Amino acid sequence: MIIACGIEYDGTDYHGFQRQPSSHGPTIQGTLEEAIERISSAFSVVHGAGRTDSGVHASGQVIHFHTESRLTPEVWKRALNAVLPNTVAVRWASEVPERFHARFSAQSRSYRYTVWNDSAPSALRGRYSYHYPRPLHIGLMQAACQYLMGRKDFGAFGHSPDDTNPTRPGPHHCVRTMLEARCTQQDNTALIYCDFTADAFLTGMVRRMVGTLLLVGQQRLSVAEFANIVQRAEKTHPGSAAPSHGLCLVRVDYPEKFALPSSQMSAD
Amino acid sequence: MIIACGIEYDGTDYHGFQRQPSSHGPTIQGTLEEAIERISSAFSVVHGAGRTDSGVHASGQVIHFHTESRLTPEVWKRALNAVLPNTVAVRWASEVPERFHARFSAQSRSYRYTVWNDSAPSALRGRYSYHYPRPLHIGLMQAACQYLMGRKDFGAFGHSPDDTNPTRPGPHHCVRTMLEARCTQQDNTALIYCDFTADAFLTGMVRRMVGTLLLVGQQRLSVAEFANIVQRAEKTHPGSAAPSHGLCLVRVDYPEKFALPSSQMSAD
Structure with missing residues (x-):
């Protein structure tokens, strides 16, 4: 199952979207991957539409990830918002077909x-x-x-x-x-x-x-x-x-x- | 000389407007009084129109203070903005008559x-x-x-x-x-x-x-x-x-x- 989500974040305290060696500080991708792992007990790679730089914000970032979990998109949204810090929020979640890719499908x-x-x-x-x-x-x-x-x-x-x-x-x-x-x-x-x-x-x-x-x-x-x-x-x-x-x-x-x-x- | 100012603040990290014993943490009044003292080398009491609670923000607070300094209101505005933390800003400054009081003159x-x-x-x-x-x-x-x-x-x-x-x-x-x-x-x-x-x-x-x-x-x-x-x-x-x-x-x-x-x- 592939889940796509609309993501909003206050980038002030993040070292950009893309995962970094942890010594560099938290990233949006890493924060989302940790939250998904806490919920499904399995690691999923998060793919984002845009690799925003350190300190840049987003009101409409889109991500996707693969999961074996059978949670509905609505439950994913609520569960992620319950575990994410308040500087990162899931605005919507939706199941998408196998051919969808947050980055490569974006127009x-x-x-x-x-x-x-x-x-x-x-x-x-x-x-x-x-x-x-x-x-x-x-x-x-x-x-x-x-x-x-x-x-x-x-x-x-x-x-x-x-x-x-x-x-x-x-x-x-x-x-x-x-x-x-x-x-x-x-x-x-x-x-x-x-x-x-x-x-x-x-x-x-x-x-x-x-x-x-x-x-x-x-x-x-x-x-x-x-x-x-x-x-x-x-x-x-x-x-x-x-x-x-x-x-x-x-x-x-x-x-x-x-x-x-x-x-x-x-x-x- | 009495100077009135329009003040904006992000109250997140402040223990309200009103000065407190310093063990309680920073206040807007205390922060403004320190900034004024740094500029004029004299302590002035800051009077505010509204005593906002801890964590409350303001886009249109009004304050006044007495000063012996001969700086113009425009110079006060620039000097205060140069020394204040970026969570407190002076939007305008104006000289007001002796009878003005930020709190008691407010309608x-x-x-x-x-x-x-x-x-x-x-x-x-x-x-x-x-x-x-x-x-x-x-x-x-x-x-x-x-x-x-x-x-x-x-x-x-x-x-x-x-x-x-x-x-x-x-x-x-x-x-x-x-x-x-x-x-x-x-x-x-x-x-x-x-x-x-x-x-x-x-x-x-x-x-x-x-x-x-x-x-x-x-x-x-x-x-x-x-x-x-x-x-x-x-x-x-x-x-x-x-x-x-x-x-x-x-x-x-x-x-x-x-x-x-x-x-x-x-x-x-």
């Missing part, structure tokens, strides 16, 4: 990067947003986002993870398809959302895109220069990566045939 | 209690909301709220703090005026907001009102029984206090003559 991932753009920090937003005190020109950031759209080499913003995906081999290892890229300000608030949807992302890609877009917003980099950086696809560009605590994996989409619950949740 | 306080009403917990909402997994009838909770409105004895829901306010002496020590009381569900989400505005609140009052409203929402207490509990004004009633981490002081209102910035902030 797209959506990330939201949240900037708190005010001269004063926010004590209640600070855990899930990046405090950026200087004024930002959102219109220019939005204009620059147009140059991220479509299928292209995103080598300017990251490197390919150690890719074990047999369906995506070959020389175009930094080529991805961007389906959505936009920067919007929440009405009359200091909140700026940078939303990205792509078939897949390179390691560190969203944080480097945001770091570079923030230079555009400050008018330290023109939209034309941004377009040129994207087009050159070289890693030697001026934008540093924005910090991980502003980033959240908000949604993973699968073909309709799997009939999975939507994992999107308002990140407001 | 009303507004609190929001947030319930996460879903069978599964939320890892990202958990810090600022109370996970209540059983179904709730919001319409009944809203109907019960009508019986909280107006000027009455709220002795069913709390006791009067050790009141040093010379303007409110006498036998009616649990009489308060409720200006707003409502329970609403955010569209298509598991979030329920219980919003209350009153001239002043008794100690523990909002958490006990919410605890009793949750019994109405579960239909374990009828709206008529709720009305009766309010009317009797006796502490022997079935509702326990809802936990502190769902509560946030969102706004304090003052007469227009003080021209203070609005401290309200979307708590979504």
